[in-house]
Structures are given as structure tokens and as C-alpha cells.
Amino acid sequence: MMLSPQLHKILAVAFFLLPLCVQGKLAGFLPSFPFKPFFGGRSNSAEEQQIPDLTALAGNEHGDPIHQLEYRISRLEGVLRLNKMITESGGKIFATNGKKADFDGTVEKCKEAGGSIATPKSPGENDAILYFVKYFNTYAYLGIKQSLIPGRFQLLNGAQLSYTNWYSNEPSGKGEEECVEMYTDGTWNDKKCNKNHLIVCQF
Incomplete structure (x- = not known):
């Protein structure tokens, strides 16, 4: 079939x-x-x-x-x-199960489901993820991580970021905060990877 x-x-x-x-x-x-x-x-x-x-x-x-x-x-x-379990933008479907995990746990859960951790590449996709962040009133990890250069960030596959939405004066972790979280206003912040945030995947 x-x-x-x-x-x-x-x-x-x-x-x-x-x-x-x-x-x-x-x-x-x-x-x-x-x-x-x-x-x-x-x-x-x-x-x-x-x-x-x-x-x-x-x-x-x-x-x-x-x-x-x-x-x-x-x-x-x-x-x-x-x-309020799925949204769509840019040909992608974004979904949450309402549960929380640290960064590695989020990546693994999304992979097990046949998707990947949500990674916005446009304002529309950012808004699709923000929909969940606002609804659950909590933060979510994004599929972005610090590169080998402290303070520089990239996609998980090593590609450069073509879209960003950093909060004012972020990233500010000076190499000590390797992951990226989305605030409830849709802006981004660099953060340590061990906090439990809302799992949002893309398919």
C-alpha cells in the first residue's frame, strides 16, 4: 500500500x-x-x-x-x-506529547517517533513551535547546538543557521551553555542541556 x-x-x-x-x-x-x-x-x-x-x-x-x-x-x-497537539508550517508538521525531557532525551524521543527535534528555519516555523510553548506555558529545546567555537551555534547536522531569533544580548553563555531554548515570547536563549523542557518534534 x-x-x-x-x-x-x-x-x-x-x-x-x-x-x-x-x-x-x-x-x-x-x-x-x-x-x-x-x-x-x-x-x-x-x-x-x-x-x-x-x-x-x-x-x-x-x-x-x-x-x-x-x-x-x-x-x-x-x-x-x-x-492543540500539532501545528504546521513550511511543509513540516510540529507535534508535542506534552511531556518534558532534557535535550538528549528530547532528541531521542523525537527520533524514536520518526521525526527530529523541532528546528525553526523561518519566522513561520518559529511561530508553530511557539504555539506549544505558549499553550503549555513552558520552554522548549530547539535542534540547535553550540559549535566547536564557543558562543557560535549551528544546526545539529553542522550546517550554519539561516534564521535566528535570539533574545536581546543572547547568546551570552560564553561557551558554558551549549543548547538553545525557546522562551514563551518566541525568542531564543542559550542554556545548559540538562534542564527538562517541553518535547516538541518535527516531521
């Missing part, structure tokens, strides 16, 4: 947010998917990741499996927007 890149993104986002659904935080809002355990076998653990059983869509009376899946995913996307 061939899915468009956009559908792949939405599915990755959905799997990232499913633990919230299992815990009942979005109960009653999500479209009804047939679920099966991600790791196989039966489990009573609410924390275990789950994925939709796509084979159950095969004989659906409303059309072929791909059209039915697209329909359900479009509903899911709308619900996630309504519940």
Missing part, C-alpha cells in the same frame, strides 16, 4: 501521540481505529505503544483501504489540531 509523504508524516505524529490516547487524555475525541499491540502479543500495559491494524480496513464498505485510511487520517489530523 503506497501512502503519500504527508500521510506518512501524520501517521508518525499519531504514533508519537498515541500514549496520550491510551492514557485517556484524548478519549472520546479520536476517530475509531482498530488497534493491535506494536510489539506483538497481548499486553495490559497502558504505556505500550500501539499501531492501527490496517488489515482491518481491507474489506471496508466505504471504499478501498487507501481511501479509507486517508479519510481516517484526515479526521485524526483535525482532532490533533483541535486538541
Whole structure:
């Protein structure tokens, strides 16, 4: 079954947010998917990741499996927007599960979900991340880190920054603050990497 890149993104986002659904935080809002355990076998653990059983869509009376899946995913996307779990900008989908982690933990959680830590490359993308930061009234790490030159920052892949939104007189860590956090006004600050901040990923 061939899915468009956009559908792949939405599915990755959905799997990232499913633990919230299992815990009942979005109960009653999500479209009804047939679920099966991600790791196989039966489990009573609410924390275990789950994925939709796509084979159950095969004989659906409303059309072929791909059209039915697209329909359900479009509903899911709308619900996630309504519940302030996803935003979109620049062809990227940004998502949060409402949890916090240090910088390395955020990078790992986003990677496990099939995405990467949120990295704004334009004012629009910065605003998409700010949406979560304001809603949860907390800071979030960005996918930016200090380079080998103290006080200089770059993307995690080593590329130079093409867009910045530093708070006045920042960065000011003089080489001792290697990570970058977003304030609740959307501006950036260099910070040590061991604080727990809101996990925001991009897909």
C-alpha cells in the first residue's frame, strides 16, 4: 500500500501521540481505529505503544483501504489540531506529547517517533513551535547546538543557521551553555542541556 509523504508524516505524529490516547487524555475525541499491540502479543500495559491494524480496513464498505485510511487520517489530523497537539508550517508538521525531557532525551524521543527535534528555519516555523510553548506555558529545546567555537551555534547536522531569533544580548553563555531554548515570547536563549523542557518534534 503506497501512502503519500504527508500521510506518512501524520501517521508518525499519531504514533508519537498515541500514549496520550491510551492514557485517556484524548478519549472520546479520536476517530475509531482498530488497534493491535506494536510489539506483538497481548499486553495490559497502558504505556505500550500501539499501531492501527490496517488489515482491518481491507474489506471496508466505504471504499478501498487507501481511501479509507486517508479519510481516517484526515479526521485524526483535525482532532490533533483541535486538541492543540500539532501545528504546521513550511511543509513540516510540529507535534508535542506534552511531556518534558532534557535535550538528549528530547532528541531521542523525537527520533524514536520518526521525526527530529523541532528546528525553526523561518519566522513561520518559529511561530508553530511557539504555539506549544505558549499553550503549555513552558520552554522548549530547539535542534540547535553550540559549535566547536564557543558562543557560535549551528544546526545539529553542522550546517550554519539561516534564521535566528535570539533574545536581546543572547547568546551570552560564553561557551558554558551549549543548547538553545525557546522562551514563551518566541525568542531564543542559550542554556545548559540538562534542564527538562517541553518535547516538541518535527516531521
